[in-house]
Amino acid sequence: MSKNTPQKVGTHKIGAVSSLSGVPTPTLRVWELRYETFQPQKTESKHRLYTDDDVLKATVLKRLTEQGHGISSIAKLNTTDLNNLLQQQQETNQRKASSDFKDQTVSIAVIGLPLAAKIESKKFTFSFNNQAIRITDIFSTVQQALQAKFQKSPQIILVHTNSLHAGVQVDIHRLAQLNSALQVIVLYNYGQEPIIESMKRCGMIVRREPISDSDLADLIRSVLLIDNETSAGSLSSGMLIPPRKYDDIELMRVASISTNVLCECPKHVSEIITQLASFEQYSHECLNNSTEDAHLHAYLSSVSGSARALFESALEMVAKHEGIQLKKTSSE
Numbered sequence: 191m192s193k194n195t196p197q198k199v200g201t202h203k204i205g206a207v208s209s210l211s212g213v214p215t216p217t218l219r220v221w222e223l224r225y226e227t228f229q230p231q232k233t234e235s236k237h238r239l240y241t242d243d244d245v246l247k248a249t250v251l252k253r254l255t256e257q258g259h260g261i262s263s264i265a266k267l268n269t270t271d272l273n274n275l276l277q278q279q280q281e282t283n284q285r286k287a288s289s290d291f292k293d294q295t296v297s298i299a300v301i302g303l304p305l306a307a308k309i310e311s312k313k314f315t316f317s318f319n320n321q322a323i324r325i326t327d328i329f330s331t332v333q334q335a336l337q338a339k340f341q342k343s344p345q346i347i348l349v350h351t352n353s354l355h356a357g358v359q360v361d362i363h364r365l366a367q368l369n370s371a372l373q374v375i376v377l378y379n380y381g382q383e384p385i386i387e388s389m390k391r392c393g394m395i396v397r398r399e400p401i402s403d404s405d406l407a408d409l410i411r412s413v414l415l416i417d418n419e420t421s422a423g424s425l426s427s428g429m430l431i432p433p434r435k436y437d438d439i440e441l442m443r444v445a446s447i448s449t450n451v452l453c454e455c456p457k458h459v460s461e462i463i464t465q466l467a468s469f470e471q472y473s474h475e476c477l478n479n480s481t482e483d484a485h486l487h488a489y490l491s492s493v494s495g496s497a498r499a500l501f502e503s504a505l506e507m508v509a510k511h512e513g514i515q516l517k518k519t520s521s522e
Contacts, residue, residue, distance in 0.1 A: 200231035200239030207240045211248035218248060225265035227251070243269055250276055260510045296414065296430065297342060299327040299369070301335050302350030305377070308403065309348070323410075332361045340369050345430045346410065347371040350399070354381030359389060372430045373413045377401060393433070395477070412477055412488035413495070431495035435502045437519045438464055444505070447514060456514060459505045466498035 208215045221227040227247070230238035250272040255261055257279050264272065300306040306328045326342045329335040332349060347366055351358050354376065366374050374394045378386075381398070389396050395409055413431055436444075445460040473491035509516050 200241050200244075202240045202242075202245060204230075204238055204240065207245050207248055210245045211252055213248045213252050221248075221251070221261060221265060225262060227261075227265040247272060254279065255511060256507075258507055258510065260513075262513065295324045296346065296410070297324050297326045297344045298346045298348050298410075299329075299335070299340060299344035299371070300325055300348045301329045301332055302348075302377075303328065303330055305348060305350045308406070332358060332365060335365055336361060336368075343370045345372050346413070347374045348377075348410075349374065350377045352379045354378035354385055354389075354396075356382075356385055359385050362389070362394075363392070372433065375409055377406075390475070395474070408488035409477070412474070412491040414492055431492065432499050434467055434498070435518050436463065436505070436516060438467075440517050440519070444509070444514060444516065447512075455508045456505070456512060459501055459508055463498055463501045463505060466494050466501060470494040470498055 202210070204215055204218055207213070208218060211218075213221075218228075222230070228240060228244050230240045230244065232238055247269045250269065251261065251264065254264055254272065254276055259275070259279075264275065267275070298309065300309055306325060309323060309325060326344050327335070327338070327340050329338060332351065347362075347369065349362060362374060362376060365371075376389065376394055376396045377399050378396070379399050381396075386396050395412070397405070397409060401409075441460040441464050445457040447456055470491060473487050473494055477487040477491055506516065508514075
């Protein structure tokens with residue numbers, strides 16, 4: 191037998207495999223029974239015994255499933271192929287992390303010339319630390335923006351309008367849809383209350399002028415992922431918070447699904463997302479309705495939105511592992 195040949199004699203009980211690999215015992219049983227991942231030997235007393243290769247396989251499978259691979263698609267691969275797949279995944283993650291770090295800019299299309307001058311000032315951009323604010327297009331009016339072709343789809347459309355009425359509301363909605371903007375911030379001097387409330391319910395940030403540089407910075411910061419030293423999932427700090435992927439009805443459906451794994455992860459993760467989304471909306475409304483404590487509400491909105499987006503990624507990992515089909519919201 192060569193030195194590189196894994197031990198073929200089973201010597202480890204399932205509890206030892208769990209302890210060495212970090213995979214819970216119930217999950218190891220599910221992998222074995224449902225996917226035939228392991229073929230343990232059995233003693234005369236019917237105890238299962240696993241090999242060193244089984245321990246290594248369980249360890250690698252754990253790392254791959256944590257990175258988003260569905261167990262059903264990799265369960266029957268041998269240890270060599272699993273190691274190769276893990277190496278490829280790590281190389282891809284390293285390249286993506288490097289790419290994300292180089293592109294930590296927030297793209298903004300600005301409608302209103304004085305507003306553009308404010309955004310581009312060094313005094314304004316200084317408060318965003320390492321997050322670059324890049325203006326992609328500048329237009330005088332919403333009508334001019336609708337008739338023009340944007341150089342690039344902006345992440346944020348920042349609008350100043352003197353009068354906010356039904357016609358302007360329709361034009362702003364159309365502008366956001368045409369250019370796939372993730373967030374719209376509207377500053378106005380005079381406006382009709384029903385129109386303002388309608389725009390807020392659609393997820394826009396609406397604020398009456400005059401607004402200080404610091405308050406405007408808070409409005410923009412409220413839709414950015416919070417800065418942190420660790421990256422999770424596919425999210426990069428400093429970029430825009432993605433919109434909700436799953437509405438409350440879909441989350442309730444997922445929470446009610448029973449699974450074969452002896453835990454209630456789908457239920458718990460779904461409930462956490464619902465709570466975070468509610469608090470995110472509450473913080474956003476506080477930010478919209480008052481300039482008092484704006485910085486605090488901007489931070490709370492960013493924290494809750496960031497956490498909600500991360501837990502949505504976690505839900506997708508759980509759903510993939512359990513074979514649950516997720517239905518995204520119609521706006522996704």
